[in-house]
Structure formats: structure tokens, C-alpha cells
């Protein structure tokens with residue numbers, strides 16, 4: 001939930017995990033047609049947004065961004081996270097300002113805790129959060145659908161993050177079919193020291209996919225287990241078509257995968273285009289216990305987390 005204090009709005013931008021990701025084909029616009037099950041999880045960036053009024057010299061209020069990097073993601077993240085006009089938060093707010101004709105601007109402070117280049121959707125989630133906050137701060141009254149359509153112009157995952165939760169996403173990811181609220185699902189997540197570029201992983205996928213594609217499991221089996229809160233039934237049901245391509249680009253993927261195979265975990269795989277990798281756990285204590293074990297293995301950042309409800 002977003003909290004309000006005077007003229008400053010504060011919002012949390014969750015990370016996501018892909019429990020299922022199938023690439024159905026390459027499109028003429030260069031994107032790939034997807035079918036993916038995404039779930040937002042309790043690993044958050046934070047945004048603080050204050051409206052800015054235009055002065056006599058300008059027609060529109062300025063949009064500015066101050067990025068603070070959280071302690072845990074620090075040494076590498078500073079170079080990886082775009083600041084200023086290159087950041088999706090600024091792009092999203094400028095587009096909203098333009099389309100709504102609003103003369104207000106925004107001053108945003110972004111605290112980054114979600115690692116970049118991880119397939120955790122941090123940049124897209126920040127942009128979605130900024131759109132929601134500005135919609136309120138600027139008094140626009142846009143509904144979710146309209147914010148989602150605007151977000152889709154900037155990034156395939158942004159529409160999903162306008163509400164978060166769990167959803168099946170299709171098209172290039174922007175067509176969102178929400179799943180009903182579900183019980184707790186606990187995870188352990190590992191982000192290796194090096195990240196992966198999403199376009200590079202899709203390119204590697206296209207090179208590999210000239211060979212015959214292996215099995216294509218059915219995501220509905222996952223949905224059914226989640227609806228009945230039978231997390232342990234997820235064993236053998238998760239799937240990520242991009243894992244082979246990500247493994248070809250980063251040795252960390254196979255290395256983390258082999259560590260997870262030794263662990264007592266329900267199911268495990270790469271999230272999105274990587275490089276982060278996750279395991280499904282039986283309960284919160286199980287996730288914390290596995291996180292403690294994984295932290296001794298020098299694989300990078302480790303988080304015990306759960307779905308947002």
C-alpha cells in the first residue's frame with residue numbers, strides 16, 4: 001500500500017519471479033511471444049515522490065530522480081542502475097506528464113534494493129510504482145487499465161507491476177491475466193555477482209532454438225497447485241525456456257543450479273532472463289534455513305522471501 005505524508009507519497013516496488021516462462025516464437029517487431037506466470041515477491045525498492053509546480057519560465061514542472069543504492073546491492077549496482085533521463089522512472093513520468101497534459105512535475109527518491117540484471121523486474125517495478133504515485137500526486141484519476149497501457153509502451157513487464165500479485169502474462173508480457181489471491185509461497189533467491197542482459201539472453205535463445213525444442217509443460221498445473229495452496233506439488237512443474245540461453249552466457253546459472261540440486265528444495269529454476277535463480281520452499285523457516293546454507297557457498301546475494309498477497 002502507498003502511504004501519504006504531507007505532499008510526499010511513498011510506495012514500495014516489489015521484485016517478481018517467473019514460475020513458468022515459455023517462448024512461443026519470435027515476432028516481426030523483434031520481441032518474443034511469451035506465456036509466463038509471474039509472481040511479485042517481498043523484496044522491495046522504495047520510491048518517495050513529491051509533486052513539483054511549474055515556475056513562470058516553464059510550462060511543465062521538472063522531473064528529477066535521486067537514486068540511493070541499498071547497502072547489500074552496493075558495490076556493483078552503482079554502475080548498473082541508470083540515473084537521470086535513462087532511468088525508466090524518469091521515462092515513465094515524462095510520458096505520463098505528456099499524455100495527461102499535466103503541468104506538475106515530480107521529485108523522486110529511489111532506494112534500490114532489488115539487484116539489476118537479475119530477471120527480478122526491478123526497473124519495470126520502479127516505473128510502475130512511479131506511475132501509480134504520480135497518478136495520485138497529480139490528481140489524474142487514471143484507472144489501472146490506462147496506466148497499464150501507458151506502461152506497456154516503455155517495458156513489457158510494467159503492466160504486470162501496476163498491480164502485482166500473481167498473473168499469467170502473454171504477448172510480449174504486457175497482456176496480464178490476474179490469478180485470484182492465493183496463500184503464502186516461500187522462496188529462497190540467489191543473485192550471482194554478474195548480471196545478464198535481457199536482449200542478449202533472447203538472442204542466445206534464438207540461436208539455440210534452431211534445434212528442436214524440448215518438452216513444453218503446461219502452466220495450468222502450477223496454477224492449480226497454487227490455487228489449492230499445495231506448494232509441495234510444484235515439484236517438477238516449474239519451467240523457464242530461457243534457462244539454457246542464460247546458462248550459455250553465464251557460468252553462474254549452471255553452478256547455482258547444481259548447488260540447488262543438492263538441497264532439499266521443492267523446485268528451483270532461473271527467473272526471467274536471469275541471472276537470479278530461485279527455489280520454492282515448504283514454509284518460511286525452510287526458506288530461512290536454506291538461505292543460511294546458501295550464504296556459506298559464495299554464490300552472491302541470497303534472500304529468503306515470499307509472495308506479496
Ligand code: C5P
Pocket residue numbers: 030031032033034154155156157171172173198199200202
Ligand atoms: O520490454 P523490455 O524493455 O523489458 O524488453 C527488453 C528487451 O528484451 C527487448 O528489447 C527485447 O530484446 C527483449 N524481449 C523480447 N521479447 C519479450 C520481452 C523482451 O525479445 N517478450
